[in-house]
Amino acid sequence: MTLFPAEQITDRPDHKRYFIEKLGLSERLMERCLGEALSAGGDYADLYFESVTSTSLGIDESLVKTASQGISVGCGIRVVSGERTGFAFTDDLSSERLLRAARTAALIASGPAKERVSGFSHVDTPSLYPVAGVGSDAEIAAKLALIQRADKAARDFDPRIVQVRAGINDELRRILVAASDGTYASDTQPLARLNVFVIAKDSQSTARGTSGGGGRVTLDFFEGHKSPEHFAREAARTAILQLGAVEAPAGEMEVVLGPGWPGVLLHEAVGHGLEADFNRKKTSAFAGLIGQQVASSKVTVVDNGTIANRRGSLNVDDEGTPTRETVLIENGILKGFLSDKLNARLMGGASTGSGRRESYHHIPMPRMTNTYMLNGDDMPEDIIKSVKRGLYAVNFGGGQVDITNGKFVFSASEAYLIEDGRVTRPVKGATLIGNGPEALKYVSMVGNDLALDEGIGTCGKAGQSVPVGVGMPTIKLDRMTVGGTGQ
Structure with a gap:
């Protein structure tokens, strides 16, 4: 039983090669895992491989209060039989652990198989967002500079702004999906978001304001109209507005x-x-x-x-x-x-x-x-x-x-x-x-x-x-x- 015909996997996009070359996976191993997943019967099985690198920075009162970087890699294996779903995951991508997870999912969802594996069909991936130079590869100093600009802009907006917190989070997520219905698809997904939170205070009351934005973008996004200053001023404006609200x-x-x-x-x-x-x-x-x-x-x-x-x-x-x-x-x-x-x-x-x-x-x-x-x-x-x-x-x-x-x-x-x-x-x-x-x-x-x-x-x-x-x-x-x- 061959799930991935050789003539279709020789022209893999780069994000597929990441899983094959960087993480040591192989088409043969994926075939074996899907076979194990359907070994107890079932209508459908899929493998969801994921690798995420992320960065988070936050400042409070102009001081860096949080800073973290993380890497997460793993695979979720699902088997569906009727309305019943068996699911197991592992953060160890060795063949032994993947096959064990596949067998576990199979036992949870065990039932009579209703259809045979139909073979592999490559899913063409559109290109809705940039990949090169996304946040996880950017310098920490550049990200810190963005939120420091937000902090300054919020404080400069009005002397009644008494507290400012700003943060930036970005990640690069790579996924690969292989399924018993022939699906074989991959994607590389950037995501970035900048947030600003402020507190305004006068002699009568206290008010809060928040703003932020981002998307599946590179850090260059924050150098245009959606700058740190833009979000900072919006957060400050909202807070000041509330001070005079009825x-x-x-x-x-x-x-x-x-x-x-x-x-x-x-x-x-x-x-x-x-x-x-x-x-x-x-x-x-x-x-x-x-x-x-x-x-x-x-x-x-x-x-x-x-x-x-x-x-x-x-x-x-x-x-x-x-x-x-x-x-x-x-x-x-x-x-x-x-x-x-x-x-x-x-x-x-x-x-x-x-x-x-x-x-x-x-x-x-x-x-x-x-x-x-x-x-x-x-x-x-x-x-x-x-x-x-x-x-x-x-x-x-x-x-x-x-x-x-x-x-x-x-x-x-x-x-x-x-x-x-x-x-x-x-x-x-x-x-x-x-x-x-x-x-x-x-x-x-x-x-x-x-x-x-x-x-x-x-x-x-x-x-x-x-x-x-x-x-x-x-x-x-x-x-x-x-x-x-x-x-």
């Missing part, structure tokens, strides 16, 4: 969401409910609603893993499937879900390239990449003018959502009153309370100013965290409950 009003009112990061509400309140595993198990509020109206006709939502350099983008997902743009809701009609291989097979569909995992320690599951609402036809200024009395939420902090019923609570970190069609006073303590599917039905205006977030999103699900992107244009919701203590 308490947010409470009650049901019109709400306008600004472009960009407010798309996190869409991600949490709607996106998770559109992942295939929740719908297959019928635990999502959207289960069984394909083809039905679930939002205003003005709402179209997509998940797109193919946007160059974005934090949530991937050339291939963690099952070796190329990512793509998936329409989830079109003109208010539910069109589909985000699937990995397992849930696609069990639901009679195809993978959308949404199988993601935090590391080789974890099994893949359906996850979002970059999720956002498409542009509408309204001018943002007309949306504001249409509101007699309401809330304009520009930025969000934390939030919670229950995917079984879609109920959510989000705190606004930057928000303003809208009075007689004008943005007036900044408010603090505002929370948005609602139901995701219901809230989208009250979208009456959608702006033409779609923006994606700065590149800060991390999504948690079932104990796993992965980088994601969110976005939306300015939108108006005719009804939403706002929590606050003001009048």
Whole structure:
């Protein structure tokens, strides 16, 4: 049984050669591991090899407080039999330990084999992000200089800034996926993020501000418009703004969401409910609603893993499937879900390239990449003018959502009153309370100013965290409950 025909593996991209040449793996060993993985029966097996080099630096009060570098190498082996999954991982890539992990996964998922291995088919890897010169190869001094610039810019913004923390994290992740369905794919994935946190204080109150950004980029990204100074000034501006803010009003009112990061509400309140595993198990509020109206006709939502350099983008997902743009809701009609291989097979569909995992320690599951609402036809200024009395939420902090019923609570970190069609006073303590599917039905205006977030999103699900992107244009919701203590 040959999984990897010689004529197809002789033209390997560089990132495949890394695993073959640098880590001492061989195609023959991969064949043996997949054979062992299916030795007790099963429908499918895959090997997920991963190598990650990472760096993290942080300063607090202008002093270096944290500095670390790490290397992680290992392999996760999965066997699927029906709905049952066997999984084992090892950080020792010797043939003995890999074969032992394969046998362990096989025993956990043992069952009658339903199909034979179909052979190997190379997956062409797109090129959505740079590889040469990424952060893990850059000088520590250059990274330290970036966050020192952020520290200085935040302090220079206003004398009321009394504390500044800044940090930068970057990694280079190499993956190789070999599977019994013939998949043989690899990728080299850079990721970098710069963060700034500040505290502002006056005689009356204390306020906090945060900002940051990045993506699948080199450190050169932070020398352009998205400089350390840009993020530092944003964090400081937000904190100073809160010092003069009034308490947010409470009650049901019109709400306008600004472009960009407010798309996190869409991600949490709607996106998770559109992942295939929740719908297959019928635990999502959207289960069984394909083809039905679930939002205003003005709402179209997509998940797109193919946007160059974005934090949530991937050339291939963690099952070796190329990512793509998936329409989830079109003109208010539910069109589909985000699937990995397992849930696609069990639901009679195809993978959308949404199988993601935090590391080789974890099994893949359906996850979002970059999720956002498409542009509408309204001018943002007309949306504001249409509101007699309401809330304009520009930025969000934390939030919670229950995917079984879609109920959510989000705190606004930057928000303003809208009075007689004008943005007036900044408010603090505002929370948005609602139901995701219901809230989208009250979208009456959608702006033409779609923006994606700065590149800060991390999504948690079932104990796993992965980088994601969110976005939306300015939108108006005719009804939403706002929590606050003001009048």
